[in-house]
Amino acid sequence: VILPLKPSVPFSLDLSLNSGQAFSWSKREGVWWGAIRNVAFALKQRPEGLEYWASTPNVKPILVNYLALDEDPADILRHFPTDPFLSRCVQANRGLRILRQDPWECLAGFILSSCKQITHIQAIWKKVSENWGKPLTVKAHHATIYSFPESAVIARLEESQLRKCGMGFRAPYLLNAAKHVSTGALHLENLRSLPTVDARAQLTALNGVGRKIADCVLLFSLDKMDAFPIDTWISKVIRKIYLPKKRKMNAKQIQQFADTYFGKYGGYAQQYLFHYARMNGLNDAILD
DNA sequence: AGCCAGGACTAAT
């Protein structure tokens, strides 16, 4: 099936799926493979639109929502501050969208992310999925993809089982989060209706979830565009590009600057900065 | 061998 895309509205499947937001996707022979909850997808971007195959019928709304195809990035970009470096990052990553992930999958992914390279997070994600997720088949390709296990499934495991997937000290964090989510002690969908600060407070109440991971969950799965995750890359960007004269800025001051300077769609801007820095480094990045 | 990777927690100042 082909989902038509307007050429005038920028969309890049490569950038959106491969910019460190979600860890379930892999590209083989020009086709992206992955699962969104319990539906497996194969995706290929073509000039006329997005070609897709899925493990179940009638999944177009799932895809449109996940890839945010119902929004026009121009409506968001015009809220960005105008500065040369951000403009360069936006220009270089035209079509990069903030995904709308499942909150549990997003929370699990970023609990696994701390102090890990993206490729390794993907490897852990794959092991967990293959061990305890559901096998899904995309008939057109007779291929099998595994879903990421629901919170109730993880909650029943032993910490030692999770550690065998290579997640180390993150295992008890993931297990504890799974228990909170599956019992309803933490109701992730309810966080949507809360102000960002209140939703963040509930997330950071989880062991192993601090400001950065909470902000990733808020931004990538709960529509909180003002959440601005600061990881090692973004920290370098702010220090080198935006506050080059100010030495000895602590984490809180950097966060303070980012929240005020980038505004209510700051999280979206953050993703352009992150991906640009990760792809190009910052050695030749000069604010001119 | 040492350092870093989309961090967070605890204990010691």
Next chain:
DNA sequence: ATTAGTCATGGC
């Protein structure tokens, strides 16, 4: 209120 040490693991 800030800072160092610790927590696993893999890649270079």
